[in-house]
Amino acid sequence: MSSEKDRSPRRRRQGGLDFWAAPLLLVRYLGGRTTQLLGAVALGIAAGFGELLSVWAIWRVVVVIVDGDGDPATVWRHVVLCGVGVLGRAVAYSAATALAHLVAFHTIAEIRLALGGAWVRRPVGEVRRRHSSTAKTLALDSCEKMELFIAHVIPETAAAVTVWISVTVWLFTVDWRMTVAAVALVPLAFATMLRAIRSNGHRMGRWLEARTAMEAAVLDLLTALPVIRVFNRTGAEHRRTTDTVRENARLQSEWGAAFVRWGSPFSSLVASTVLVITPVGTWLLYTGDLTVSGFLLFVVIGPAYPVPLVTVFHRMVALPMLAAGATAIETELAEGPDTGIHRGTGAPARVPGYLRPVAVDFDSVSFSHEPGSEVLHNLSFHVPADSVTAIVGASGAGKSTVIELMAGFHTPDSGKIRLGGRAVDEMEPGELSRHVAAVFQKPYLIAGSIRDNICLARPDADDATIAAVAHAAAVDGFVEDLPEGLETVLGESGAGLSGGQRQRIAIARALLADRPVLLLDEATAATDPDNEAAVHRGLNELTRGRTVIVVAHRLHTIRHADNIIVLDGGTVAEQGTHDELIARGGRYAVLWGAHTVPADVVAGRAGTTHPDHGTGMHRGDQL
Ligand SMILES: Nc1ncnc2c1ncn2[C@@H]1O[C@H](COP(=O)(O)OP(=O)(O)OP(=O)(O)O)[C@@H](O)[C@H]1O
CATH class of the missing domain: 3.40.50.300 (P-loop containing nucleotide triphosphate hydrolases)
Structure with a gap:
């Protein structure tokens, strides 16, 4: 039976990381900044199209020179358009980044306040049982990851995907066979990247725990330094800290090894687009089905236009960490009883006897x-x-x-x-x-x-x-x-x-x-x-x-x-x-x-x- 509990963070993340945790956290604490976030996304898309305009203008210059009469006025017009594209991209990208960061800072502040509120309301005994490094990881590190998500992943993904789809459609109208050649390796490349991200999903929970343990050990070492010195426990306590640092490094290496296995093919496949475009284009040139300018268009734009997507996918390397952090925050906010003393039953706030000694x-x-x-x-x-x-x-x-x-x-x-x-x-x-x-x-x-x-x-x-x-x-x-x-x-x-x-x-x-x-x-x-x-x-x-x-x-x-x-x-x-x-x-x-x-x-x-x-x-x- 579907119940409220079925949608709980714990239930959703069964069998791995909950990749919905970060978007849901954002929706919950975005407050009245939806318009600003959408504005950042729109500006990001505009920046993508600015870049596209400059590339298109360069291609037109090439076409005029190769296919046309080399009319200087046409060439200059396109050079100006290229400049407008570059400038437009710079302005739109700066505005998008600034706006997205504003939204991110506000949202992170709201999440931190919610965490603080949860800790203040919860019974002191329950909060004290936890090491302060757990609170630090949640309120600082995990919240910082939300900045990456809000200020970078969202606007950049929106821009990259929109531009990629638009360019693909445009190229398709120029020559569908070359377009198929240009995108042939992209699904495979992204499948390997997704595999790389997922290969580390189950490690993130453990890594987060190991990091928290390491921070706790370092804090303990610093806090207890005087007694550690006096009672000559420097070696033992230092060993405990060293062990947690080593464990952290071991998990990071494990993570890196698993990622490289699938992440490297991704980069190679994206870079190999030209290896498909060139033979297919040469064949079509040979059969007379493609003009030289058409060929140049695909050779110039084909390998370049998935690059923003590659940037985004590289950002997504951090997604498992983000998901683990957001899940931990969500669990912290949802978990545990509010302190019993706050469960009022509508009695007056000031009882008789207030400020007089009571039994x-x-x-x-x-x-x-x-x-x-x-x-x-x-x-x-x-x-x-x-x-x-x-x-x-x-x-x-x-x-x-x-x-x-x-x-x-x-x-x-x-x-x-x-x-x-x-x-x-x-x-x-x-x-x-x-x-x-x-x-x-x-x-x-x-x-x-x-x-x-x-x-x-x-x-x-x-x-x-x-x-x-x-x-x-x-x-x-x-x-x-x-x-x-x-x-x-x-x-x-x-x-x-x-x-x-x-x-x-x-x-x-x-x-x-x-x-x-x-x-x-x-x-x-x-x-x-x-x-x-x-x-x-x-x-x-x-x-x-x-x-x-x-x-x-x-x-x-x-x-x-x-x-x-x-x-x-x-x-x-x-x-x-x-x-x-x-x-x-x-x-x-x-x-x-x-x-x-x-x-x-x-x-x-x-x-x-x-x-x-x-x-x-x-x-x-x-x-
Ligand atoms: N935060 C805690 N978590 C788990 N057990 C606890 C905690 N605080 C106290 N205890 C346990 O509860 C029992 C009573 O502890 P409490 O501190 O109330 O005793 P006390 O009479 O005040 O002792 P003392 O005079 O040594 O301060 C002890 O067995 C203690 O180990």
């Missing part, structure tokens, strides 16, 4: 990052509005997963997450992010200035408000020392700032966002001692008057929390206040013991007796 509930939530390995099992807990709940547990217990689910990075496999009583998966687009702010262990910073980073959620914030949050988060302390102040443009991922400084920017950003629910995932773990007090001051300010869920390994930072949930293997092992849990002597007491003993050893040496050196989080006056 958070996990109601029998189960979740697996990978199919078959569930991380959270029927997890239920209640975080009252305007309270602080800490989630602790051994490494791998699922603490960060709880935070990521709460932030909407993933959708639960089953169960509900509720915010102020409303299920997150029934919220309107953007509603969850209007309620929730997060500060992670790694303070993700965007490319831009410190001000841009602080104002991420509220780009229109006024200077006084920015100054207030910068002060509360102790950002102003180090910003004042920077020559450009808040306008200082950060290097990649905040390069140039310490971990604590980056964290303070993240805290200022969350303060300015002013969300009623705050998620803190190991927000102080990477903070150096010099910055710790400042970061804690910022956090204490941030947690005031909000519903806070905090994940922490350093238990002394959360011992004043209203409720501590101890996770074990994706379920709640126990919960209560610090004192209650210590008194119970269960899992938390064991964790606390493990947490304090090594610290006491250090503290003992330093002459102190407690790990909390006064830097713990204190929520306003409560925590």
